[in-house]
Amino acid sequence: MKVVIIGGVAGGASAAARLRRLNEQAEIIVLERTGFVSYANCGLPYYVGGVICDKNKLTLQTPQSFYSRFNIEVRVRQEALSIDPAAKTVLVRRLEDGSEYTETYDKLILSPGAKAVRPALPGVDDPRILTLRTVEDAYQIQNYLEEKKPRHAVVVGGGFIGLEMAENLLHTGISVTLLQRSAQVMPSLDFDMACQVHAYLRSKGVDLRTFSPVRCYEGTQKSVRVLLESGEAIETDLVILGVGVEPDSHLARDAGLELGAKGSIVVNGRMETSVPDIYAVGDAVEIRHAVSGSKSLISLAGPANKQGRIAANNICGLNSTYDGAMGSTVIKLFDMTVASTGLNEKMAKAAGMAYDRVVTYSASHATYYPGATNLTLKTLFLPENGAVIGAQIVGFEGVDKRIDVMATAIQSGATAEDLEELDLAYAPPYSSAKDPVNMAGFVIENVRKGLVKQFHWTDLKDLFSRRDIILLDVRNEDEFQNGHIPHAVNIPLDALRSRLGELDKGRSVYVNCFSALRSYIACRILSQNGFDCYNFSGGYRFYDLIAGENGFDASPTHPCGVKL
Amino acid sequence: MKVVIIGGVAGGASAAARLRRLNEQAEIIVLERTGFVSYANCGLPYYVGGVICDKNKLTLQTPQSFYSRFNIEVRVRQEALSIDPAAKTVLVRRLEDGSEYTETYDKLILSPGAKAVRPALPGVDDPRILTLRTVEDAYQIQNYLEEKKPRHAVVVGGGFIGLEMAENLLHTGISVTLLQRSAQVMPSLDFDMACQVHAYLRSKGVDLRTFSPVRCYEGTQKSVRVLLESGEAIETDLVILGVGVEPDSHLARDAGLELGAKGSIVVNGRMETSVPDIYAVGDAVEIRHAVSGSKSLISLAGPANKQGRIAANNICGLNSTYDGAMGSTVIKLFDMTVASTGLNEKMAKAAGMAYDRVVTYSASHATYYPGATNLTLKTLFLPENGAVIGAQIVGFEGVDKRIDVMATAIQSGATAEDLEELDLAYAPPYSSAKDPVNMAGFVIENVRKGLVKQFHWTDLKDLFSRRDIILLDVRNEDEFQNGHIPHAVNIPLDALRSRLGELDKGRSVYVNCFSALRSYIACRILSQNGFDCYNFSGGYRFYDLIAGENGFDASPTHPCGVKL
Incomplete structure (x- = not known):
């Protein structure tokens, strides 16, 4: 049996090693476009930031180590150009000299990964506008930092790579402006949870700007001007694009494999594509979200590694099924x-x-x-x-x-x-x-169980306009004086039992404390004394972070103007 | 409804607070024998060691705070002497003045906890032989350290309290001898896993002695002599007994409640004892082990807190069941x-x-x-x-x-x-x-799936005596030279494919490496080449820790003389 694997990182490398452990006789060939195999791509931002000092730590595995340990042939700097599923061949180009050859396979595993998105904005091709996906990308950024000693960088996009790059650039002493086109960084979080991240990033010196889409880039000799949709311009020495990735599925598409959401490769639970003897794994495949059951693109290393192992199992006759990812x-x-x-x-x-x-x-x-x-x-x-x-x-x-x-x-x-x-x-x-x-x-x-009813920050807008309710803050007096929700009245929890008479039973009571623990106890006291009452989910501290956000107008008339 | 709770720590305190949140009208009385309520008993060793500096941190809750927050009456320094289930009364003694009174209840929750075992050995009543269970115990040890400035302590017993006390005493600059009567500390671990703990404790300066039961204590004016069964004597300034706890169930027994293992109180999943309207929770109750299903005594804070909550739920008409503990x-x-x-x-x-x-x-x-x-x-x-x-x-x-x-x-x-x-x-x-x-x-x-067969360190004794097998070490040559399993031969993994001819196919191969990862790959190579082979579970590093143990004779003739 001859197995060809296109892509030698995460899913591809896992598949290769597992294949060998399961089948000592198979011929296994890995085609890798970059110069490195099974490298530490999640570590790249930390190499740029100097947290990982030793270059070699990123590339612990080499084609030589794969050969001596696993008898696997890794061909780096060789790019698969096309697949012929009928002939079961792959056309390969050696990037060193541009020569091409055809490789046959019995089984093919596609692990092409995803590629960094580069929005087609004017000026985006300036050589000071970089992305980070491969070891070569990391070397390029690191060389740029060493040679040009930039003092300021703009990071576009507040996803994982954008945030990790912002931290790591700051770590090297560079000032960072982080541009986020929407209301929040980290799309894996809801807006209210992201607010604490925003406040923290700012406290660490990141110039975070939400609602700040880029219109275009203008390169001058000295700097790159980043022009925002708002008309504002930012002069910078370096731009890192972290605006997301997309499946690198052109090979699969050209070979007639069925594609799914956002151009991802459709696979079944055995990691088989729509074409016999071709498997696909990793960031380029469409998988099932284990909770919603919906078709999803989850570009993470954990799922990629598991999928590689499962593809190898199935190729070697062990029945293995991938049940989907949680997106953890x-x-x-x-x-x-x-x-x-x-x-x-x-x-x-x-x-x-x-x-x-x-x-x-x-x-x-x-x-x-x-x-x-x-x-x-x-x-x-x-x-x-x-x-x-x-x-x-x-x-x-x-x-x-x-x-x-x-x-x-x-x-x-x-x-x-x-x-x-x-x-x-x-x-x-x-x-x-x-x-x-x-x-x-x-x-x-x-x-x-109905022991308590909740209300949320998104309900405040309506509540502020109602005169038939009471906003009750049960924190201590000094906490209340230091800041509170507009229109709230203060009765500290420990005084509540004795001061119940101050509250009008005809009006629903919306209770908050700092974290929602004391207000829960207050709600239990109130409801057992005949009040209709609601506990403020997350408490004042949660509200306070959200109310401090760009786009949240905390005035009583327009409290919740957040664009999500 | 009037609920009396005997014992105001962990389970009792949890039950009290939950009861109030569920029932604003109930009369709730907590009887606590010590001077403190809901104190941080898991923190006591760290108070002794000075890691927790502030005495008040141990006792954040007070009878006053329970009253003002929960309208619960906590009576500290009051001991329940007996229960009359027919009359539904508890006889209580005020420890301050010795006076007694009878308290009625509608529902009674027993949360008496466990008490430190004090083996009836000669000399054990010396005032320098202390246990640690309550805040008062911690104060007593701390006072002793401050006044007497002991330079050496013997800790008897390598369970949680013994180990935490050994660390914390060392932390204050006191030399510590830890006496363990059996082969290992931490009974929650198996012997082989405990060996790494032994080596680490010794590296930190603990004079750990396994197989060292105490015969008796002899107090002199200057010191306490700890005499071991072996005949050896240790002079010390302070002895901490950490030889375990036993359910403090005398009240329950005297009241005719059904008792289980080691005198624990029998309860059903609702935390009801065998007598109507009496519940029991915490370290004194017998619970179901969630994995084995067997009746167990699991004296831990997590289960106690959950049980308290469940008892309160059931008293207030919420149906709640405790399904047992994992003993985590x-x-x-x-x-x-x-x-x-x-x-x-x-x-x-x-x-x-x-x-x-x-x-x-x-x-x-x-x-x-x-x-x-x-x-x-x-x-x-x-x-x-x-x-x-x-x-x-x-x-x-x-x-x-x-x-x-x-x-x-x-x-x-x-x-x-x-x-x-x-x-x-x-x-x-x-x-x-x-x-x-x-x-x-x-x-x-x-x-x-049969991809690999294992062997364990306990199999070595037999293997050493067999001449029809091969012990194969696939680590690198320098690793092998630094120490290896007796009789093992060395073929580094990366050379194995080319040196298979050196191995006799008629003999089973028992393979080890450092951690069992390379030896697994070796086993896959061997088995696919027709060898009967076994992977050494845990690898050489695991073996080496065990082989270094007291009681393990690593010579080929008696390799595994461990008394467990």
Whole structure:
């Protein structure tokens, strides 16, 4: 058996190694367009930033190591030009000298990945406007930094690469302006969760500008002028484009393979394409979202590696099925960790799901043990059965842990009751006896059982215009004086029982505190005393971050003018 | 409704607060024998060690705060003496003045906890022999340290409290001898996993002595002499007993409640005891192990808190059931983290389960990103269906995360295939594209599918005596020269394909490398070339830790004389 693999990173490299372990006799050839195989593409921003100092760490595997360890032939700097599925051949060009040859295959695995999008804007071809996808890209940026010593950079796009590049450029001492065309960075988060990221990025010195699409670029000898749709212009020494990726599926398209969303390659659960003996894996394939079931493009290393292994299994006669991805992500931003799994509100709405959500604010570990920080956890669930469908977390310590627990729970079909019951490992340096994930379960079940009704920041606009309700803040007086929701009145929680008479039972009470914990207790007191009451999800601190955003007008008349 | 709660820590405090949130009208009385309510008992060793400097952090909740926030009456320094279930009364003594009174209840919740075991050895009543369970105990030890400035301490028992006290005493500059009567510390681990903990404790300066039961204590004016069964004597300034806890169930027993294992209180899933209107929660109750289904005593804060909440739910008419605990644990030892969940080998054997296990050694995050450390993960599973039944992890960064992922997976009934498919969040600072948990799944499935056969360190004794087998070490020559398993021959993996002729096909080949990764590849090469071969689980590094243990005679004639 002869297997040809197009693309030697992540999915392709995983497939190759697994193939060899399963079949010692197969002939395995990997065609890789770049000069490197199985390189650390998720590490590239950190190489640029000097966090990873040693160039060789990015490229621990080499064609030589693949050969000596796995008896696999890796042909770098060789590009597959076309596939002939009938003849079962691939036309290959050696990039060194431009010569071409035809390679036969019994089985073909496509792992072409995705390519960085370069919007066709005027001036975008300026050599100081760069993208980051390959080792060569990283070397190019690094060389530019060393030779030209830029003092300012514009990063366009607040996705993973854009954010990691912003951090890493700042790390090398370069000032960074981050341009985001929409209301928020990190599309994996909902807007309200992204607000904390915005505030943090700004506190770290990133000049973040939302609602700032680029109109064009103008290169001068000295600099690049980035012109925004708003008419504003930014002079800079370097532009990094991080506006997304698209499947590099031209080979598949030209060979007549069925394509799906955004030009991705359609595969079944066995990672087989529509054409016999051709498999596809990685960033270029359309996969099933494990929660919504919808066809998705999820360009992440974890799924790519698993798919490569599964394709190899099936080629070697082990029956293996890929059941889809959760889209679990995590990113480090300076000391902050931001993570998500499953569906966010935008995705749940798109899937037509009748979801609800809770926002909890929990300590990363027992507060009496030094070093605890708080994390904000937003959990989406289905009210009808309590099924948990997604989670987003913003915080510092322990965020990566909780997102993996949530991913595991959601992937196993957990309900909120299951979250309540999770027996997680507790010791003061690591967690609390009621872990943040347990807490999310408790709050969801309180909502589902009708023990408390919630309201959300998006309801404030309507509430501000109503005169038949009470906005009640149950924090202490000094907290209230330092800032509060417009029109709110203050009765500290511990005084509430004795001051119930001050509240008009004819009016619904909308209660907030700092994090929604005291206000929940207040709601329990109020509802058992005959009040119709609602707990403000996320609390004042969550509101305060959102209200500080560009596009959010906090005045009582237009409180929620956020364009999402 | 009037609810009396005996015991105001963890389970009792959780129950009280939940009761109030569910029922604003109930009269709620908490009787607490110590002077403190809802205190941070898991933090006590860290207070002794000065990690938690502020005394008040241990006792953030007070009777006053319980009253003002929850309208709950906490009576500290009041001990329940007896219960009259027929009359529904509790006889209470005020410890301040010895006066007694009778309190009535409609519902009673017992949360008496467990008490530190004090073995009845001669001399054990010396005032310099202390235990740690309550805030008062912590104050007593701390006062002793300040007044007497001990230079050496003996800690008896290598469970959680013993180990945390050893670390914290060392942290204050005191030399520590840790006496363990059996072969290993941390009974939640199997012996082989504990060996790495032993080596680490010793490297940190703990004078750890296994197989060292105490015969008696002799107090002199200057010191305490600890006499071991071996005849050896240790002079010390302070002894901390950490030899375990037992349910404090005398009230329940005297009231005629049904008792279970080790004097624990029998409850059903609703946390109801055998007597109507009496509930019990926390360290004193017998619960179901969620994996084995066996009756267990699991004295941990997480389960106690959940049980308190469930008892309160049921008292207030919300139907709530406790489904049992996984026994998930985690402990910090200096910079090391040690954790476990579900069943270990000892427990699986006791439950009569036909289990198997894999030992994997994975980086905490991408190795090309700075700061990665390795963790050892032992995963137990059922070969028949791949069900994962337990995990133990020893390492540094990321151990707490992986144990919680494992706990979540196991509690949801995951199989090894589920572990393979878990879509965990990956970025270089946090994980690898194939997370250590995924890797465990891969290895288990390789074993279950027959791609590789394993052998374990416990098999070495037999293997050393056989002349019909080959012990093959596939590490590089320099690694081999630095130490290897007796009788092993060396063929580095990358040379194996070309040197297959050196091996006799008539003999089974037992292959090892450093961590079992290269030896797995070697096994795949060998088996496809017609060899009967076995991969050494855990690799040389795992063996080397075990072979260095007291009780393990590494000579070829008696390789495995470990008393377990």
